[in-house]
Amino acid sequence: MDLVANLIHGFSVALSPINIGLCLVGALVGTLVGVLPGVGPVATIAMLLPITFGLPPVGALIMLAGIYYGAQYGGSTTSILVNIPGEASSVVTTLDGHQMARQGRAGPALAIAAIGSFFAGCVATVLVAALGAPLTVLALKFGPAEYFSLMVLGLVFAVVLAKGSIPKALAMIMLGLLLSMVGSDIETGQSRMAFDVPELSDGVGFVVVAMGVFGFAEIMRNLEMSQESRDVVNAKLTGLMPTLKDLKASAGAILRGTAIGSILGILPGGGAVIAAFAAYTFEKKMSKDPSRFGKGAIEGVAAPESANNAAAQTSFIPLLTLGIPPNAVMALMVGAMTIHGIVPGPQVMTKQPDLFWGMIASMWIGNAMLVIINLPLVGLWVRLLRVPYRMLFPAILIFCNIGNYSINNAPFDVSMTALFALLGYWLLKHDFEPAPMLLGYVLGPLMEENLRRAMLIARGDPMTFVQRPISAGLLALAVLLLVLAVLPMIRSKRNVVFVEGEN
Amino acid sequence: MTAGANPTAANDGGSGGTSGDFWRTYGTSLVPGAYSIAALIAWWMTKNSPGVATLELGTAIGLAALAIALPVLGFKIPNRQDYFGGLALILIGLFALWASRDLPGMRGFAFGPGTAPRGFAIILGGLGVLVAAIGIFTTGPNVERFAIRGPALIVASTFVFAASIRPLGLVFASFVSIVVSAFATTEVRWLETIIWAAVLTLFCSLLFPWGLNLPLQLWPNGFNPMQLFR
Numbered sequence: 001m002d003l004v005a006n007l008i009h010g011f012s013v014a015l016s017p018i019n020i021g022l023c024l025v026g027a028l029v030g031t032l033v034g035v036l037p038g039v040g041p042v043a044t045i046a047m048l049l050p051i052t053f054g055l056p057p058v059g060a061l062i063m064l065a066g067i068y069y070g071a072q073y074g075g076s077t078t079s080i081l082v083n084i085p086g087e088a089s090s091v092v093t094t095l096d097g098h099q100m101a102r103q104g105r106a107g108p109a110l111a112i113a114a115i116g117s118f119f120a121g122c123v124a125t126v127l128v129a130a131l132g133a134p135l136t137v138l139a140l141k142f143g144p145a146e147y148f149s150l151m152v153l154g155l156v157f158a159v160v161l162a163k164g165s166i167p168k169a170l171a172m173i174m175l176g177l178l179l180s181m182v183g184s185d186i187e188t189g190q191s192r193m194a195f196d197v198p199e200l201s202d203g204v205g206f207v208v209v210a211m212g213v214f215g216f217a218e219i220m221r222n223l224e225m226s227q228e229s230r231d232v233v234n235a236k237l238t239g240l241m242p243t244l245k246d247l248k249a250s251a252g253a254i255l256r257g258t259a260i261g262s263i264l265g266i267l268p269g270g271g272a273v274i275a276a277f278a279a280y281t282f283e284k285k286m287s288k289d290p291s292r293f294g295k296g297a298i299e300g301v302a303a304p305e306s307a308n309n310a311a312a313q314t315s316f317i318p319l320l321t322l323g324i325p326p327n328a329v330m331a332l333m334v335g336a337m338t339i340h341g342i343v344p345g346p347q348v349m350t351k352q353p354d355l356f357w358g359m360i361a362s363m364w365i366g367n368a369m370l371v372i373i374n375l376p377l378v379g380l381w382v383r384l385l386r387v388p389y390r391m392l393f394p395a396i397l398i399f400c401n402i403g404n405y406s407i408n409n410a411p412f413d414v415s416m417t418a419l420f421a422l423l424g425y426w427l428l429k430h431d432f433e434p435a436p437m438l439l440g441y442v443l444g445p446l447m448e449e450n451l452r453r454a455m456l457i458a459r460g461d462p463m464t465f466v467q468r469p470i471s472a473g474l475l476a477l478a479v480l481l482l483v484l485a486v487l488p489m490i491r492s493k494r495n496v497v498f499v500e501g502e503n
Numbered sequence: 504m505t506a507g508a509n510p511t512a513a514n515d516g517g518s519g520g521t522s523g524d525f526w527r528t529y530g531t532s533l534v535p536g537a538y539s540i541a542a543l544i545a546w547w548m549t550k551n552s553p554g555v556a557t558l559e560l561g562t563a564i565g566l567a568a569l570a571i572a573l574p575v576l577g578f579k580i581p582n583r584q585d586y587f588g589g590l591a592l593i594l595i596g597l598f599a600l601w602a603s604r605d606l607p608g609m610r611g612f613a614f615g616p617g618t619a620p621r622g623f624a625i626i627l628g629g630l631g632v633l634v635a636a637i638g639i640f641t642t643g644p645n646v647e648r649f650a651i652r653g654p655a656l657i658v659a660s661t662f663v664f665a666a667s668i669r670p671l672g673l674v675f676a677s678f679v680s681i682v683v684s685a686f687a688t689t690e691v692r693w694l695e696t697i698i699w700a701a702v703l704t705l706f707c708s709l710l711f712p713w714g715l716n717l718p719l720q721l722w723p724n725g726f727n728p729m730q731l732f733r
Binding site: 051054165167168170171174175177178181185187188190192193195216219220223224388389390391393394395397398399401402403405406409411412414415417418419421422425426429430431432444448451452455456459460461 | 584585587588591592595596599602603606607611612613614615616617619620623624626627630631633634637644646647649650653654657658660661662664665666668669673677680681684685687688690691692695699700703707711715716717718719
């Protein structure tokens with residue numbers, strides 16, 4: 001009953017004309033930017049963060065959530081139409097989605113992606129609402145030691161699920177943690193690693209890091225590939241709606257994708273990415289005729305699209321209840337909340353029910369809007385994709401710069417962003433994944449504070465982390481995960497060395 | 504941090520030219536050698552915390568040993584991407600140790616302001632050693648070519664914007680920085696760029712100060728072309 005009452009309260013907040021408008025604008029702008037090739041949700045949100053600063057907190061977060069779904073959906077659109085995944089979580093969508101588009105079935109592919117996402121969004125919204133309350137109760141029992149261990153577990157998850165080398169992902173987390181130390185110490189107020197630069201006394205700005213490492217570095221990367229011709233589907237989009245046969249074929253896939261996505265999304269780390277891959281693989285295994293996959297099977301679009309949307313939404317659960325962002329996008333949300341003076345965590349639900357339930361309700365509305373606005377607008381997105389990159393990137397760049405400047409009216413922030421862009425470019429060249437860095441950067445101050453408190457309470461005895469049962473359990477899980485992930489890697493690396501020795 | 508990027512960026516000095524060959528042969532020694540000197544300087548400047556100083560000296564010796572051992576043994580680094588990446592992480596860790604050298608550490612069982620930064624720096628350095636070791640003992644890709652034109656002009660355009668937004672106002676700052684950034688690609692066309700920059704500038708001057716209500720100054724102080732029409 002509580003749940004229903006809360007959801008009704010949430011809808012009454014989210015359905016106010018202003019908030020619906022913000023959700024709509026967010027979803028539209030999010031799609032608009034997300035459609036641009038090579039710009040994923042993280043970059044999109046980083047770029048668009050500044051435009052939400054003038055809004056009241058509830059409106060701003062609703063708009064950001066809209067931007068997130070929009071960007072995610074925009075990513076799928078480019079996967080299907082141009083064969084360029086806007087982000088990692090829609091990589092699998094390219095496999096069958098683009099094939100469908102080549103066979104002249106881009107319409108049904110886009111429609112089924114929207115319908116699957118919408119269904120997944122509905123289920124995930126209820127799940128977020130249902131799990132929110134009990135998890136919050138649990139979170140309120142957590143002490144500093146438990147919180148610290150939980151964050152360690154979260155970071156380990158992020159490392160294990162990230163693609164590529166584990167030591168490199170760990171190093172990126174440490175780099176993020178180290179970056180977050182710049183500025184003033186919370187307890188003593190002493191300036192740390194700021195070199196008496198007044199602009200650094202508050203630390204390196206969150207938007208500066210995110211925009212530089214994700215947005216600008218991505219542009220630098222894309223410029224290297226700009227000569228490459230884009231395979232935009234030129235065929236006229238006829239017959240947007242999927243046939244009854246399509247719907248029947250994809251119903252099961254949508255259901256299974258939603259289930260897989262919902263579970264994997266709660267786990268920290270690249271939830272949406274893993275979810276999409278897992279759902280696709282699962283669907284291929286389930287299918288009576290696996291050879292159809294990769295040649296335009298509609299289940300191959302429905303399953304990963306439902307899964308990544310469900311995961312995108314359930315990843316709000318750890319953020320809203322525990323205050324711990326499970327992935328880079330949620331880390332951006334933390335940054336946005338902090339700028340509005342909201343400390344994410346269990347107290348959000350009790351102290352700001354408007355914000356908590358309003359945001360959950362707006363998730364559902366945002367999903368509904370994606371279906372309504374995107375299907376008629378597909379033609380527009382296709383046209384946008386034909387705009388040459390040499391005209392797009394100066395526009396992206398100047399919007400970022402103006403937005404970035406307007407946050408603090410600080411030219412210093414703008415210049416710093418350029419330096420972080422170089423760092424991001426360097427990281428890309430050396431195959432370092434920047435997402436764990438952003439996570440570490442956001443969690444850094446929280447981790448330090450909880451570690452300090454836990455150590456003070458335990459009178460300097462580090463054993464407190466393994467003596468408290470919940471904390472010990474979380475840490476044990478973290479160690480286990482890390483060992484499981486590292487073991488096969490060491491074995492394969494050994495093989496490489498071995499093979500080399502023989503030659 | 505970006506200082507770490509430079510030595511590897513120089514890696515692609517030329518394809519097949521003498522400087523390129525020189526880097527391919529000696530770069531794997533010169534980089535740790537240079538970092539070793541940086542570590543020595545850090546050690547020399549660290550006066551208040553003996554523990555940190557010892558660590559810095561140790562790193563300097565380790566890096567120097569690596570720089571000398573490679574040419575002596577005639578060892579070719581099989582995975583340069585991870586090798587240079589790991590070395591740069593060590594340098595960043597060193598930099599953080601040096602930057603936080605004067606912060607007080609533990610007092611009894613209470614954390615000082617320097618405890619966490621130092622801890623993270625040491626772990627980062629350790630992981631750097633691990634990544635560099637992976638670079639030495641496994642095969643892997645070479646460092647990808649670094650483009651110069653794109654990144655340099657994007658950074659330049661951002662700097663231009665940062666430098667001119669206060670004194671010149673939004674209109675001039677955006678127009679100039681858009682034109683500069685357009686040259687980041689070789690596909691740039693003069694006329695198209697000028698027109699496009701004008702359109703974008705107009706759009707930004709309408710969207711940000713009016714549409715989004717952000718307090719941005721449009722023109723330089725005491726200059727308003729609109730007055731000409733009043």
